[in-house]
Amino acid sequence: MEKIRLSPSRVGDFTNCPALYKYRAIDQLPEAISLDAERGTLVHTILHDIFESSPENRNLATAQSLIPSRWKAQIVSKPELVDLVSNEKEWSDRVASLLSTYFTLEKPATFEPTHRELHVEMDLSDELYLHGYVDRLDIAPTGEVRIVDYKSGKSPKPGWEKKALFQLRIYALIYWRNAGVIPKMLQLIYLGNAQVIRSVPSSQDLIATEKKLVQIGNEISQSMATNIWPTKPSKLCDWCSFKPICPAHNP
Numbered sequence: 001m002e003k004i005r006l007s008p009s010r011v012g013d014f015t016n017c018p019a020l021y022k023y024r025a026i027d028q029l030p031e032a033i034s035l036d037a038e039r040g041t042l043v044h045t046i047l048h049d050i051f052e053s054s055p056e057n058r059n060l061a062t063a064q065s066l067i068p069s070r071w072k073a074q075i076v077s078k079p080e081l082v083d084l085v086s087n088e089k090e091w092s093d094r095v096a097s098l099l100s101t102y103f104t105l106e107k108p109a110t111f112e113p114t115h116r117e118l119h120v121e122m123d124l125s126d127e128l129y130l131h132g133y134v135d136r137l138d139i140a141p142t143g144e145v146r147i148v149d150y151k152s153g154k155s156p157k158p159g160w161e162k163k164a165l166f167q168l169r170i171y172a173l174i175y176w177r178n179a180g181v182i183p184k185m186l187q188l189i190y191l192g193n194a195q196v197i198r199s200v201p202s203s204q205d206l207i208a209t210e211k212k213l214v215q216i217g218n219e220i221s222q223s224m225a226t227n228i229w230p231t232k233p234s235k236l237c238d239w240c241s242f243k244p245i246c247p248a249h250n251p
């Protein structure tokens, strides 16, 4: 059997709703463009590219000056966006506002990122391949590693932080297994409401993450073998492209 390829996003899909995972990862059905996701992509691109500037120029003015060119490049790669974004000024203003929030949370002039958009990967077992892209990974001169992920939405409600951090724990696990170093800090930066969630992972946390991933891999294998992909209706259904064909909504 072909190895299962899992990224944190696909792990999230399966745990949120196995049927969603099947439509997206197995059937690879086309999906409607999400403007929230596209806005997030634009913000991520600019937060990536801001580090091309010298430290003294890593400021809000520089970040905002990048909006037109990066947006143009995004439209070139996805021309459908032109019709979907009816008010370009409103769109740019929202991106500028998210960038403005970023500069209240971090001072990129004061540090050098070691990696941006770092691809990390590992074989968790003979059946399971794990991979993903880390937004930013900083290694301090003293060797401590910080994994950073930007979110253009709002932080989770109290009590849901652990679920949000699971993605970064997967990256931390892969980094640990490959480099032999447990990252000192995991950091989720929420630009939607100017919040930062931090976590110091322990080896026990990462071993628990590994066990959970093995369990998810086994559940996916079982679903593949039986072709049973349960639906799991939730408020996420309102954003799910597959609602029109989903049995949970089309009895």
Ligand code: SF4
Pocket (backbone or CB within 6 Å): 017, 019, 020, 231, 232, 233, 234, 236, 237, 240, 241, 242, 243, 246, 247, 248, 249
């Ligand atoms: S509409 Fe809801 S239940 Fe159906 S596939 Fe999407 S997330 Fe799952």
